[in-house]
Amino acid sequence: MPIEKISFVNGEPAKCGCLMKFSSGGGEYSDVVYVTPCAAHSPKPFGPAEVKRDENGWWNHPGIPDFGGGEDPASYKAWVAQLGLELKTWDMDADLASHPYFDGGCHCNGWEPQSPGPEWFLMGIFDTEDGPHVQWARRVTP
Structure with a gap:
């Protein structure tokens, strides 16, 4: 699966819907970027999938x-x-x-x-x- 870049421009949400919040740390700690992923970039829970067996049943x-x-x-x-x-x-x-x-x-x-x-x-x-x-x-x- 290719890695997709998520781009935030001027603090606006990405085109996909991912959100970003920046904190400079106020001089007390390092800069921090908080990212809230959209549905497309959120981890998918592993669970049931549609079963389509091949011609041999596998x-x-x-x-x-x-x-x-x-x-x-x-x-x-x-x-x-x-x-x-x-x-x-x-x-x-x-x-x-x-x-x-x-x-x-x-x-x-x-x-x-x-x-x-x-x-x-x-x-x-x-x-x-x-x-x-x-x-x-x-x-x-x-």
């Missing part, structure tokens, strides 16, 4: 970062913890006794894993060395 949440394309799950687990999410994962054979995948098919079409509850949202339906898996997430309640 799907990943579009908000999950790339993490450099590595296989080490540590970065992903740290990111999930930072967001305050709990995960629940299981494989397709926990739901289905037979499927073309088990006989060498390369898809999971026909598998419709059900959410563990109304507060859970889908993180992905993906292939692993152990076969198709589904992963759900929900906010951890304090």
Whole structure:
């Protein structure tokens, strides 16, 4: 995603709606610029996304970062913890006794894993060395 510059001219709001307030510190401390981001620049909370599975039935949440394309799950687990999410994962054979995948098919079409509850949202339906898996997430309640 390209980085967008937000420009404030003569203390006026930016064209997008971001607001800026300047304080000189009155000689007692450093200059301070307070920025109130508009809706387009406010951090988006991570949560449910529209699910459009591909032709083979796979799907990943579009908000999950790339993490450099590595296989080490540590970065992903740290990111999930930072967001305050709990995960629940299981494989397709926990739901289905037979499927073309088990006989060498390369898809999971026909598998419709059900959410563990109304507060859970889908993180992905993906292939692993152990076969198709589904992963759900929900906010951890304090």
